[in-house]
Amino acid sequence: MPATIVVGTQWGDEGKGRFTDLLAKEMSMVVRYQGGHNAGHTLVVDGETFALQLVPSGVLYHYITPVIGNGVVVDPRVLIAEIDMLTGRGVDCSRLKVSGNAHLIMPYHTELDALHERHLGDAKLGTTKRGIGPAYADKAMRVGLRVQDLADPKIFRQKLEVVLSHTNQVLTRVFDRPPVDGEAIAAQYLDECAPRILPLITDSVGLLHDALEAGQEVLLEGAQATFLDLDHGTYPFVTSSNPVAGGACTGSGIGPRHIDRIVGVAKAYVTRVGSGPFPTELLDDVGDHLVDVGQEYGVNTRRRRRPGWLDAVMVRHAVRVNSLTEIAITKLDVLDGLDSLKVCVAYEIDGELCTNLPYHQSQLHAAVPVYEELPGWNTDLSAVTNPRQLPAAAAEYIEFLESQIGVPIRLVGVGPGREQYLDRNDRLVA
Numbered sequence: 001m002p003a004t005i006v007v008g009t010q011w012g013d014e015g016k017g018r019f020t021d022l023l024a025k026e027m028s029m030v031v032r033y034q035g036g037h038n039a040g041h042t043l044v045v046d047g048e049t050f051a052l053q054l055v056p057s058g059v060l061y062h063y064i065t066p067v068i069g070n071g072v073v074v075d076p077r078v079l080i081a082e083i084d085m086l087t088g089r090g091v092d093c094s095r096l097k098v099s100g101n102a103h104l105i106m107p108y109h110t111e112l113d114a115l116h117e118r119h120l121g122d123a124k125l126g127t128t129k130r131g132i133g134p135a136y137a138d139k140a141m142r143v144g145l146r147v148q149d150l151a152d153p154k155i156f157r158q159k160l161e162v163v164l165s166h167t168n169q170v171l172t173r174v175f176d177r178p179p180v181d182g183e184a185i186a187a188q189y190l191d192e193c194a195p196r197i198l199p200l201i202t203d204s205v206g207l208l209h210d211a212l213e214a215g216q217e218v219l220l221e222g223a224q225a226t227f228l229d230l231d232h233g234t235y236p237f238v239t240s241s242n243p244v245a246g247g248a249c250t251g252s253g254i255g256p257r258h259i260d261r262i263v264g265v266a267k268a269y270v271t272r273v274g275s276g277p278f279p280t281e282l283l284d285d286v287g288d289h290l291v292d293v294g295q296e297y298g299v300n301t302r303r304r305r306r307p308g309w310l311d312a313v314m315v316r317h318a319v320r321v322n323s324l325t326e327i328a329i330t331k332l333d334v335l336d337g338l339d340s341l342k343v344c345v346a347y348e349i350d351g352e353l354c355t356n357l358p359y360h361q362s363q364l365h366a367a368v369p370v371y372e373e374l375p376g377w378n379t380d381l382s383a384v385t386n387p388r389q390l391p392a393a394a395a396e397y398i399e400f401l402e403s404q405i406g407v408p409i410r411l412v413g414v415g416p417g418r419e420q421y422l423d424r425n426d427r428l429v430a
């Protein structure tokens with residue numbers, strides 16, 4: 001049976017969590033395939049807000065198995081805290097599974113993340129300081145510890161000794177910091193974390209394929225987004241994993257032939273947290289409106305997100321690199337009350353018009369957006385339940401985006417609540 005991917009088309013925080021939660025209704029498994037607790041996915045159900053970092057967004061359905069795939073980096077202390085938080089709020093996490101092949105975020109990864117950022121000074125990336133980059137670096141260096149190592153104290157200690165023989169040199173000689181104490185880490189991870197994590201460890205690849213073969217539907221939940229992708233994003237201002245749809249295959253062990261629906265989530269405008277190029281960035285009152293009305297502050301870090309107009313050049317590129325079959329737009333309601341709206345349809349770079357994303361980073365830094373201006377609307381969209389009730393200007397905005405992006409826009413968010421969305425497939429239904 002087929003699998004669906006939900007992937008961000010901008011710089012993250014598009015509302016992937018809320019649409020994953022919505023689409024999960026029809027699924028039996030929801031899988032996180034990359035990233036770690038740098039993610040913050042918000043679900044609003046029956047007026048209750050859940051901010052998830054590592055636990056997949058299908059967890060609220062009692063019949064869904066949430067799976068943390070092999071491509072994720074897991075800080076077991078954070079995972080345990082998140083499970084406890086959810087359990088305390090009445091969410092049953094007993095079905096949660098974690099791939100034994102997922103890599104562990106260790107305390108020294110978090111420390112190194114902060115030290116690297118400080119070292120970069122003004123050139124810092126603005127990471128979430130969660131240890132994501134250093135954990136993936138150790139994975140690529142083949143000195144990482146994996147979730148399955150929690151099951152074998154001897155191997156855990158051996159691997160830790162190997163990695164610390166190098167990491168402690170970096171900490172002491174490069175950053176002038178004290179060395180980390182391997183025994184203290186082993187005690188925390190093996191004595192405190194392992195008893196909680198071991199029951200969750202599973203052969204996630206086997207589990208997912210058994211489900212697919214039994215005719216069940218699987219949803220792959222992306223974290224971060226296309227333009228934070230290590231290969232396809234605005235390098236070096238990216239994360240250290242592959243959020244794009246291809247990453248869903250490597251990060252879960254499901255091959256491409258199983259995927260038949262790839263939903264790209266786009267905010268009706270754009271936000272970005274951290275440093276990096278942003279052609280349509282708004283440093284004016286309209287930007288402040290988007291931040292205030294859209295409550296554009298990081299779910300976990302509370303950092304103010306940088307706002308801008310929707311960039312169709314970016315979303316078109318996301319359609320290409322992810323093979324998107326459809327787009328889901330979020331936060332259309334945040335545009336309520338603006339007199340007019342702009343959509344970037346091309347860039348002017350060194351006097352030339354570019355409708356495709358330039359591959360060269362300095363060209364993106366130099367890109368001047370070419371805008372199409374559309375009328376705004378003065379209606380509160382948050383109570384609209386059917387696309388036919390949309391004011392003409394809002395319908396026109398969506399149709400214009402669709403014509404620019406080139407794939408159907410099916411779902412449109414008009415509020416954060418699970419039910420606050422429009423299904424444009426309903427347009428023709430009387």
Ligand code: GDP
Nearest residue numbers: 013014015016017041042330331413414415416
């Ligand atoms: P994610 O990381 O892609 O899952 O997105 P975040 O949860 O970080 O950020 C999206 C924010 O927008 C959250 O606060 C959501 O509750 C909120 N949100 C999602 N969809 C909508 C929508 O259609 N309208 C409004 N007003 N808020 C939304």
Ligand code: IMO
Nearest residue numbers: 012013038039040126127128223224239273274
């Ligand atoms: P969700 O899944 C928005 C950004 C950071 C920084 C860069 C690298 O909620 O959309 P990292 O800690 O990953 O090394 O930081 O990536 N970033 C995100 N921005 N949403 C996210 O996740 C992000 N995860 C990382 O701000 O610019």
Ligand code: MG
Nearest residue numbers: 013039040041
């Ligand atoms: Mg987020």
